[in-house]
């Protein structure tokens with residue numbers, strides 16, 4: 001049933017993907033970033049000062065006949081990159097990819113960080129993590145997916161992001177035409193509110209076996225890069241000619257003409273693996289002839305992050321009903 005499908009438009013050179021979302025009656029349209037690394041659905045609103053708005057679409061609850069203020073409720077998000085947003089909460093009808101949730105808590109922004117004001121590609125976020133890290137007070141609120149799941153065929157959603165091309169998110173079903181290999185599942189530990197799992201190892205380039213080392217991390221569509229443990233990162237860049245850790249870029253860089261090897265991470269007991277093409281791992285030009293790597297250290301985060309660079313290399317199943325994460329090549 002392809003009506004439960006949302007096209008995801010890549011923004012800013014595969015830095016983030018947004019999908020069209022309708023809120024309210026009559027529907028107000030927004031471009032929101034589906035983010036499996038957080039659990040608040042928030043949107044730019046008419047409550048913001050004009051200095052904080054730079055062309056984004058503004059949700060106006062007063063123009064929606066189905067909006068209902070959640071009196072006394074507030075929300076306050078702080079993200080790992082230092083950005084933030086906060087405000088009040090209304091319940092309203094939300095539709096994404098043909099799936100509608102009535103009375104979805106919609107967090108309306110009264111304050112947003114400069115990073116959001118400057119990001120004209122995005123009108124807000126749809127958190128697709130677990131409700132336990134939702135920031136609503138006095139009571140945490142469920143995500144769009146947690147509210148939609150009981151009415152879906154399967155309690156799962158899938159991400160099929162693509163390199164420099166539109167991708168898609170599906171809710172409640174698996175598009176068997178969207179993946180080439182079988183889907184291999186890993187257990188999810190949701191105790192920290194994330195899609196946390198453990199890869200049993202990795203390989204650099206066309207190496208046949210895998211380096212058996214546990215990589216515990218979250219699968220996070222809201223993070224652009226692939227952030228891994230220092231020993232894995234050092235091993236990888238040890239095979240990239242001339243790669244160095246550059247203070248000025250706070251990360252590994254290499255000459256832009258360098259051939260960058262693939263990186264594979266194993267799923268389950270290593271029977272299956274996802275290969276990230278070297279092309280994706282030459283992430284961005286620094287402007288001085290060096291390029292910034294798509295693999296960087298997860299130092300200080302507390303876990304690794306399988307961000308968009310990994311997710312766009314696979315067909316990914318976020319199975320909330322069975323607490324599994326499925327990976328397939330495509």
Ligand SMILES: N#Cc1c(N)n[nH]c1N1CCCC1
Nearest residue numbers: 035037079080081083222223
């Ligand atoms: N930092 C960070 C981050 C993350 N790990 N997932 N989503 C994030 N953001 C969404 C909007 C801004 C940052």
